[in-house]
Amino acid sequence: MTARPKLVLENVSMTFQSDGKPFTALAPVDLEIPAGKFISLIGPSGCGKSTIFNIVAGLQPPSTGRVLIDGEDATGLIGRVGYMLQKDLLLPWRNVLDNVALGMEIRGVSMKEARARAMPLLERYGLGGFEYRYPGSLSGGMRQRAALLRTLLVDQDVVLLDEPFGALDAQTKSRMQEWLLQLFNDFGRTVVFVTHDVEEAVFLSDEIYVMASRPGRVIEKLPVDLPRPRDRAIVSTPRFVAMKKYCLDLLHMAEPADDLAA
Amino acid sequence: MATKTTSLPPTRSLFTVLSLFGASDDKGRPIRKLPVRTLWSNWIIALVQLSILVTIVAGWELGATFGLIDKFFWSQPSAIFKTGVIFFTEGDAFTDIAFTFRSTLFGFFLGTTSGALLGMSFWWSRNYARIVQPYVICLESMPKLALAPLIIMVFGMGLASKVAIATALTLVVSTLTAWSGVQAVDRDQEKLFYSLGASRFQVFSKLIIPACIPWIISILRVNIGLALTGAIVGEFVSSQHGLGRTIIYAGQTYEIALVWVAVFVLSALSMVMYAAVAWLETVLRKGINQ
Structure with missing residues (x-):
């Protein structure tokens, strides 16, 4: 089954001039997101997650590349995706x-x-x-x-969620995650979700993109083959724990050493 | 690294000094309780307030009668009362009150609304805002009352010149306040509107204006006072009616009792308008915050 992807990022990158030197916020990224899937982006701060969102939402023009929604060029167009900020x-x-x-x-x-x-x-x-x-x-x-x-x-078929539960306490957060899964099932939208929380990403997603900083880039794409519908008990299954550990290891490698020293 | 502990210098000497003012226990710690604040009931407060007023008025009256206070300069309460009765029964009291009231109110509305619109208009273009702002700040620092004689020459002796001075006083404050309101709008809030596909006009009408309204409401009380000041100064310079004109006229003819009457009427007018604006403010705030 090869359906046309819902959202495509082609060679999208973002470079700023800071103090006369070019600074790469996002190295060229290619993403293909199938319709009706729940995708998470995880990574350390400064990995360009929010930059990707701003570009897809048309709030920031990319330095290179283009954004396709349903195969149509939507680069720099606002109001084509639903965007929920932090x-x-x-x-x-x-x-x-x-x-x-x-x-x-x-x-x-x-x-x-x-x-x-x-x-x-x-x-x-x-x-x-x-x-x-x-x-x-x-x-x-x-x-x-x-x-x-x-x-x-x-x-909108595509919904971008930028750490929507980041500021909530643990209990509210887990209730909200279940609530979000219910919405996801009912509405059948394509969701792109940004989070710092690996467990949250594994619990919610079909696919996880792990990102790294300096320059911001995608280092790995992980399919999450846990059955849906998922309930909370899944977090203690060996499969889940293994996924979570693998993600954490990737993130750990992605983190530049000097961040830890600081 | 081991944590370094710094010991406090001995404080006994301080407590020895303090013990002169209060008891201390055998370790030198002062024995002290939380101070108790008693609140008098409302009627005691009112009684004290009333007696202060009576003392001042009676002292003034008696002082003037026995020659301790110069009646020529200070007049006296009984004379002021008599003049007041004449002012209201035979004089132009109501014409004057209406004149001052109208110019204040017109100036207040004109200055507040046009200032608010000007301030919010800066949102539309950063370039326009950057060009216009130095002029607004210049106007802010300029003593606008000093322009009163010029404004009277341009707008004539009637109502228009008083309204113009009252407007000049309120306009700049309103502009700067509304502009602060615009700047306080969360950038992310604008971002949200644009992500929903909003036009510039929709952002302005559904976000910027409602967000600035509390700021504009907060300036109303200040502006009513400024507008009254503007109207009175206009009447001081040149006018045929108004309480300000009555004060100047009475002062020039040494009718000090009439000066006092006009000042008291003016205070009453000011209090009424202030109360009305305060009421308007609570109504508007309630309308906004649910």
Whole structure:
């Protein structure tokens, strides 16, 4: 079965001029991401994960290369993928419902219809009863849920998630991961996920790209052949533990020695 | 490396000194409890406040009667009261109040809204902002009241010149505040809007304007005071109506009682407008924060 990949990065790289010297934030990268898969990027800070996201989202032009979505050139085009940044970035003057509806509203959907579409999903995905609350009165987990629903409701096939659970406590984080898997099953989107947390990456993904820094680059692609649906018990299976160890070893090698000395 | 422990210098001498002011135990530690703060009930506070007021007024009245205070310069409460009654029954009290009130209010709205719009407009172009900002800062540091005679010449003796001075005073503050609001908008928030495919106009109307509103609300109280000052200074320079004009006129003809009357009416007007703006502020804030 050779379906056309959903998202392709062709020879994408990013070079800055800093202090007159060229600095490579991202060495040329080629990625092919099949439709409906959950992909994670892991790596040390400064490995260019966020740069890849900014380029795919059209927020930063790459120095070389191009981005293809469904085979079409989407380099430098905004609004072609759903992008969730690290912070939830909910608007404090809008209630949860209107925050979730923001993406559709920007697409030109009338406010009334956007609300009508968002309402049942809030109910279904754990924000029922919070529709008219303001972000200031929500817990971190609830805010992330709202932010993620906002991203998913824009009807983009590709969704980029930049460490969405990075700031959550361990318990909330594991609940949110299960919640995200449920969403992933229901919506059937192609997800690209950035994380520092190896266990999170193995638990959620179909494929993991391990990255290294200086210059930022992809060093290995690992398929995760654990059966779906996955539940929490899987984390203690030998297969899972072996995957996790392998990833950690790769990351350890990727880390330049002077980082550890510092 | 072993942790070095630094011992504190002996402090007994300090405690010996302190013990002059309070008890200390046999190890030289002061025996001290958390200070207790008692709060008087509201009516005691009100009573004390009232008695201070009565003492001042009575002292002034009696002092003037017995020649301790020069009536010619300071007038006296009973005379001020009489003048006040005349001012309201036979004088132009309501015309004057209405005149000052109107010029303040017009200047307040004009200055605040145009300043806010100007400040937010800087978001549209970094180049435009960089070109215009030095001028705004120059205007900020310029003593705008010094321009009052010029503004009166240009706009005439009527309402327009007072509104213009009140506007000049409020405009620059509002501009700078709105611009601070724009700069405080999280870059990532803009990034989110663009990632959703938003146009510049959508970012402006759905993000920049709502984000600046709390900043603009915060300037309202300051601006109402500034607008009143502008209106009065305009009346000082040249006017046919208004409380400021009454004060200048009464001062020039040595009717000190009338000066006081106008000052008290002005204070009352100022308090009413301040309270109204404070109320507006809470209503608006409630509208924003749910």
